[in-house]
Amino acid sequence: MKFSLEWLKAFLDTDASAPEIAAKLNAIGLEVEGLEDPADRLQGFRVAEVLTAKPHPDADKLQVLTVDTGEGDPLQVVCGAPNARAGVKGVLGLPGAVVPANGMQLRKSAIRGVESNGMMCSVRELELGDEHDGIIELPADAPVGTAFADYHGASPVFDVAITPNRPDCMGVEGIARDLAAAGMGTFKPWRADHVEGSFPCPVEIRTDDPAGCPAFYGRVIRGVKNGASPDWMQARLIAAGQRPISALVDFTNYLSLGFGRPAHVYDLAKLTGAVVARRAKNGETVAALNEKTYTLDDTMTVIADDAGVHDIGGIMGGEHSGVTPETTDVLLEIAYFDPERIGATGRKLGIASDARTRFERGVDPAFLDAGLDVLTNLILRFCGGEPSEVVRAGSPPAEPQVVSYDPGLARKLGGVEIPDAEQRATLERLDFAVSGDWQVTVPLRRHDVEGPADLVEEVVRIHGLDKVPSAPLPRVDGVARPTATPEQARERKVRRAAAARGLSEAVTWSFLPPADADHFADGNGGLWVLDNPISEDMKAMRPSLIPGLLAAARRNADRGADSIRLFEVGRRYLRGTGGTSDERATVGVLLAGERTPRGWASGKARSFDAYDAKAEALALLEAAGAPVGNLQVFGEAGPQFHPGQSGTLRLGPKTVLARFGALHPSTLKAFDVAGPAMAAEVYLDAIPAKKNAGFARPAYDPPALQAVRRDFAFLVDAGLAAADLVRAVRGADKAQIVEARVFDDFRGAGVPEGKKSLAIEVTFQPGEKTYTDADIKALSDKVVAAATRLGGELRG
Numbered sequence: 001m002k003f004s005l006e007w008l009k010a011f012l013d014t015d016a017s018a019p020e021i022a023a024k025l026n027a028i029g030l031e032v033e034g035l036e037d038p039a040d041r042l043q044g045f046r047v048a049e050v051l052t053a054k055p056h057p058d059a060d061k062l063q064v065l066t067v068d069t070g071e072g073d074p075l076q077v078v079c080g081a082p083n084a085r086a087g088v089k090g091v092l093g094l095p096g097a098v099v100p101a102n103g104m105q106l107r108k109s110a111i112r113g114v115e116s117n118g119m120m121c122s123v124r125e126l127e128l129g130d131e132h133d134g135i136i137e138l139p140a141d142a143p144v145g146t147a148f149a150d151y152h153g154a155s156p157v158f159d160v161a162i163t164p165n166r167p168d169c170m171g172v173e174g175i176a177r178d179l180a181a182a183g184m185g186t187f188k189p190w191r192a193d194h195v196e197g198s199f200p201c202p203v204e205i206r207t208d209d210p211a212g213c214p215a216f217y218g219r220v221i222r223g224v225k226n227g228a229s230p231d232w233m234q235a236r237l238i239a240a241g242q243r244p245i246s247a248l249v250d251f252t253n254y255l256s257l258g259f260g261r262p263a264h265v266y267d268l269a270k271l272t273g274a275v276v277a278r279r280a281k282n283g284e285t286v287a288a289l290n291e292k293t294y295t296l297d298d299t300m301t302v303i304a305d306d307a308g309v310h311d312i313g314g315i316m317g318g319e320h321s322g323v324t325p326e327t328t329d330v331l332l333e334i335a336y337f338d339p340e341r342i343g344a345t346g347r348k349l350g351i352a353s354d355a356r357t358r359f360e361r362g363v364d365p366a367f368l369d370a371g372l373d374v375l376t377n378l379i380l381r382f383c384g385g386e387p388s389e390v391v392r393a394g395s396p397p398a399e400p401q402v403v404s405y406d407p408g409l410a411r412k413l414g415g416v417e418i419p420d421a422e423q424r425a426t427l428e429r430l431d432f433a434v435s436g437d438w439q440v441t442v443p444l445r446r447h448d449v450e451g452p453a454d455l456v457e458e459v460v461r462i463h464g465l466d467k468v469p470s471a472p473l474p475r476v477d478g479v480a481r482p483t484a485t486p487e488q489a490r491e492r493k494v495r496r497a498a499a500a501r502g503l504s505e506a507v508t509w510s511f512l513p514p515a516d517a518d519h520f521a522d523g524n525g526g527l528w529v530l531d532n533p534i535s536e537d538m539k540a541m542r543p544s545l546i547p548g549l550l551a552a553a554r555r556n557a558d559r560g561a562d563s564i565r566l567f568e569v570g571r572r573y574l575r576g577t578g579g580t581s582d583e584r585a586t587v588g589v590l591l592a593g594e595r596t597p598r599g600w601a602s603g604k605a606r607s608f609d610a611y612d613a614k615a616e617a618l619a620l621l622e623a624a625g626a627p628v629g630n631l632q633v634f635g636e637a638g639p640q641f642h643p644g645q646s647g648t649l650r651l652g653p654k655t656v657l658a659r660f661g662a663l664h665p666s667t668l669k670a671f672d673v674a675g676p677a678m679a680a681e682v683y684l685d686a687i688p689a690k691k692n693a694g695f696a697r698p699a700y701d702p703p704a705l706q707a708v709r710r711d712f713a714f715l716v717d718a719g720l721a722a723a724d725l726v727r728a729v730r731g732a733d734k735a736q737i738v739e740a741r742v743f744d745d746f747r748g749a750g751v752p753e754g755k756k757s758l759a760i761e762v763t764f765q766p767g768e769k770t771y772t773d774a775d776i777k778a779l780s781d782k783v784v785a786a787a788t789r790l791g792g793e794l795r796g
Helices: 018-027 148-152 172-181 231-239 247-259 339-349 354-361 365-382 409-414 420-429 452-467 486-500 514-519 546-558 610-623 665-670 722-730 773-788
Strands: 002-004 031-036 045-056 059-068 075-079 089-093 109-111 114-116 157-161 205-207 215-222 264-267 275-279 285-287 293-295 301-305 308-312 329-336 391-394 402-404 439-441 563-575 581-596 632-634 641-651 655-663 677-683 708-717 737-746 755-764
Touching: 002 231, 018 031, 018 157, 018 172, 018 452, 045 148, 075 114, 172 247, 172 420, 205 215, 205 391, 215 365, 231 247, 247 264, 247 354, 247 365, 275 329, 285 308, 301 339, 329 365, 339 354, 402 452, 409 452, 420 452, 486 563, 486 581, 486 610, 514 546, 514 665, 546 563, 546 581, 546 677, 581 610, 610 641, 610 655, 610 677, 632 722, 655 665, 708 722, 708 773, 722 737, 722 755, 722 773, 737 773, 755 773
Parallel strands: 205 275
Antiparallel strands: 002 157, 031 157, 045 059, 045 089, 059 075, 109 114, 215 329, 215 391, 264 329, 275 301, 285 293, 301 308, 402 439, 563 581, 581 677, 632 641, 641 655, 655 677, 708 755, 737 755
């Protein structure tokens, strides 16, 4: 919520500066998100007088002005405004000033060959309104040479975040009341005198929906003239971010922002018959002020006449009954709507408005007559007219809540010692009535106060949240310090391992556009789709981490990144049996761009390939504690991957621990990523837990005897996977064969067609005694026998 210091001082008599007020607002729990001084944007603009105005020698629509700035010789300024003339006083922007409306910095320049030393400004250019047909015309007594910020009285503007539990502070008056209670000045509530009507109200006003609209008040004012609202009001509304429209509309906005009380003004000529608060009929429609048409149902409260619906009650008015400059007779309406009904209707229709924000949080039910008096006073004062008698249909909640309070709770719950007398004074300054036995009567506007703890909050925040000492919670004896679960510890290890390998961590959304999520669904029981998403582009829960990484890679590539190495540790969301939620811990990796840059030694740059993705998957699996030595490589990485450049890492044929490889060109096209790109996905939830895993590492116990290495070359079928041969060799004697690796794959001269020669280095590790030649031969025979079972033949 935005408001100016000048507007605040209409309700608060204070000499405090804007920074002091901002600090106090933060201290009492009203967070100041911004403090802007418009005077800073008006630096370099000053009051000036046009001395002479002559036609431009080379442009019909331009004039050459001589302008008195109050300092030194007059300046020559070229101006195209039709109202620029000798004797007028306006606002001159000097060279170096920045125009608020467009950020243009003024400088001395030549316009059609004539030197110009600044610019005479319009209202729109200084963001003081929408008028732009000519330059600003100031009164004849405006002091020439004065800084325009000082003359205009530019006031600092606060931007305060009002939490949902403080609807009483959704008006400037409520914020002033809190500041006065905190000692920042004297509260000055303003209430207009009641004006008796001079004739009966010609319109029947009633409420046929007392549950949704318990109270509906109104009166007619005839003979009004709807012009512009006064300058002081327009300045306050502009500071609050509102665009002045007309006096009648501005008065209702002023009531809403100043007092937190929405109201509405109808053009009486556009109404037919009685004006009624009632339930909508299923299928009724209304064209709202936001130029959208809404279809209603019988759970919603509307304001209607005999012709149909005019308002969505408490949320938004209709465009066809609004006031115009030609309006002469008006109906004023101020009502109290049920907050729950307003919230449900707003959510169902998807409408967010200032009125809804206030009504669904709860406005002051006691302010109906006072609000109508304020609105009547403003209209009669600035638009003229004759008021009718007030019609009051229904009645608002009027029974205040009484809470029994113990002053000792301030120390017990709030952690701060506050004298009883100070607590009583604080509550009374906030308009609570406190009896001698601490029975506290809550103002009707304070819907958030329901019990003693809420009163503690009031007392402590006015005392100053910054004065509450910080104290650690006592640790209960026998309660162990928190430790990470095995799953958390595993994720931390994986995260450190990925970072150590040069990957950058990404944190992407868990929600995806349905089309992106469906691309990676793989038939896992369908997608989880949200009923009430943040937006349509964040509607489906991700079944894979790769889509988010692809989006991150695209953003990086668009910004010129040559080498993209990303990883993410997170959850993917699958539908379990029976539609249950299934969240699975996963690591995603994406590699794109250059693996190594071009150079004089390496030549052209080398891109990532499927083996790079496989290496990352294996490294992360090892960090996670997976039995990497027992993994098998299979195909079927999924339709998102290139079928000839991808695979899966499995424990046995069914347990998939990871998938890796080059992403399919159709996947890259769907996500608008320039290929090639490699990806890997490690399924942490599939890694088997270690039995009897303890916190301590096993003792380092290196072998006492030196290992023996032997090389073998086998002729095998060309289609045999090298990993299968390595696995068979290692299984020949698991106790003594500790390593086997392929170091050569040869196909060519001397190798029969359809065959290949795989050379393997095998490491034998003796235990308690050194190997003899017979021991080594026996182990070698086991290696050959294992290869023979796969169709291999030892090469001579």
